Amino acid sequence: MxxxxxxxxxxxxxxxxxxxxxxxxxxxxxxxxxxxxxxxxxxxxxxxxxxxxxxxxxxxxxxxxxxxxxxxxxxxxxxxxxxxxxxxxxxxxxxxxxxxxxxxxxxxxxxxxxxxxxxxxxxxxxxxxxxxxxxxxxxxxxxxxxxxxxxxxxxxxxxxxxxxxxxxxxxxxxxxxxxxxxxxxxxxxxxxxxxxxxxxxxxxxxxxxxxxxxxxxxxxxxxxxxxxxxxLPFTGRVPASRGADCQVEKLVVSPCPFTDGKLGAVVLPRPGNSLAKELVVRLRQPLRPARVIVRGLYNPAPEMVLHVEGSADDATWQPLGQSAPLSRGDEIPATNDFSTLGNAQHFVDVRMPPGAPMVTRVRLRLSYASTGEGQPPSGPGYFATLREVSVFAAP
Incomplete structure (x- = not known):
């Protein structure tokens, strides 16, 4: 030595x-x-x-x-x-x-x-x-x-x-x-x-x-x-949302980079200079959702909650489920493969309760977690990038 x-x-x-x-x-x-x-x-x-x-x-x-x-x-x-x-x-x-x-x-x-x-x-x-x-x-x-x-x-x-x-x-x-x-x-x-x-x-x-x-x-x-x-001793399941169009604010995106089965991190297209506040998946046919899996959600703010809502008429929205508060995601695994870098990204599985309604649209939005017992969330959050959004239908 x-x-x-x-x-x-x-x-x-x-x-x-x-x-x-x-x-x-x-x-x-x-x-x-x-x-x-x-x-x-x-x-x-x-x-x-x-x-x-x-x-x-x-x-x-x-x-x-x-x-x-x-x-x-x-x-x-x-x-x-x-x-x-x-x-x-x-x-x-x-x-x-x-x-x-x-x-x-x-x-x-x-x-x-x-x-x-x-x-x-x-x-x-x-x-x-x-x-x-x-x-x-x-x-x-x-x-x-x-x-x-x-x-x-x-x-x-x-x-x-x-x-x-x-x-x-x-x-x-x-x-x-x-x-x-x-x-x-x-x-x-x-x-x-x-x-x-x-x-x-x-x-x-x-x-x-x-x-x-x-x-x-x-x-x-x-x-x-x-x-x-x-x-793993099972094969994967393809979601009902695969290939569906999506909508960011009022901008319809087709083909949608978040339902195409590709995992690259993509910036949400958005009008103007503000970050997107919501993303809507426009399903091809009505379904009763069982779970929504969101991959690579990037938002650097701490204690955000992901909300999942559904609509059958594109006008009236019903809550379907929400995530637990998300951390900042600062701690990440090491990798020498840039495509698998997960810096500040979240991978979220939101499960719907039994008897969820039939919907043709699924909307994602973020809010800040409640600041205290009985206090409502303080305001909307913003999406920066995503990898993929998957809507799975109930059997």
């Missing part, structure tokens, strides 16, 4: 510049799932390259080097100051952030993956990286099928992780459950016909690791554990 004797002195002064070839060391410990020293071979060090241009540009990590691991599970990897920007010299770089890195364990044969993402310039000692034996599985109970998994074991000073459940489609994220905001139930309506038929569980911890005394010397890091994908 190496800690430069000159670094604290350097930091205490107004600053010092490292020579481009001066060594910078990355060190830490790797553990097997049972806590014993890692014996699974070298780790992969990755860096982010910018893909695309302008507003659609994103960072995609790619392999950059190998990090050998000693028999006791420790590693010390040497880089140069020019690699991390510690020499403070201006130069062009292929990396979207010269201080950003990922350190990956080899991917398991079952598809499990464990890695750490971090930023650093000078010597850093990372938290321990331990393989997660998730034992993820489907459990059948009276209410249906749900996922279960083993907790991530504590490792050093790493904070307790947040767990996410995801279902992916070919063109984007189909479902996301944040632990504590919903139970990990799984059913055919979640899959429809645009997913790969698998559920994924990820545990993510985020923290700061102080290295030496001084301002701004903490190393920010995230530790990600990806459980093996779980094949």
């Amino acid at each position: 190496r800690l430069s004797r000159l670094l604290p002195l350097c930091l205490a002064m107004t600053g010092c510049v490292m020579d481009p070839d001066e060594p910078v060391f990355l060190s830490g410990t790797v553990l097997e799932a049972d806590g014993s020293p890692w014996q699974g071979g070298p780790l992969t060090l990755m860096r982010p390259r910018t893909v695309g241009e302008g507003a659609t540009a994103y960072s995609e990590y790619e392999p950059w080097g190998e990090v050998p691991v000693a028999a006791d599970g420790g590693y010390v990897h040497r880089l140069a100051a020019r690699d991390t920007g510690a020499d403070e010299l201006p130069r062009s770089s292929p990396w979207s952030d010269v201080t950003a890195f990922q350190l990956h364990l080899p991917t398991g044969v079952d598809g499990a993956g464990d890695y750490m993402e971090f930023h650093f310039k000078r010597d850093v000692h990372l938290p321990p990286l331990r393989r997660w034996d998730s034992r993820v599985r489907l459990v059948e109970v009276a209410a249906g099928l749900r996922l279960a998994w083993e907790a991530v074991p504590p490792a050093g000073d790493i904070p307790e992780p947040r767990v996410f459940v995801r279902v992916h489609g070919a063109t984007g994220l189909a479902w996301l459950i944040r632990e504590g905001e919903g139970e990990p139930w799984l059913y055919p309506e979640l899959l429809e016909d645009f997913t790969d038929g698998q559920a994924r569980v990820q545990a993510r911890s985020q923290g700061l690791r102080p290295w030496v005394p001084g301002p701004d010397i903490d190393t920010g890091y995230s530790v990600m554990h990806e459980a093996p994908p779980v094949p």
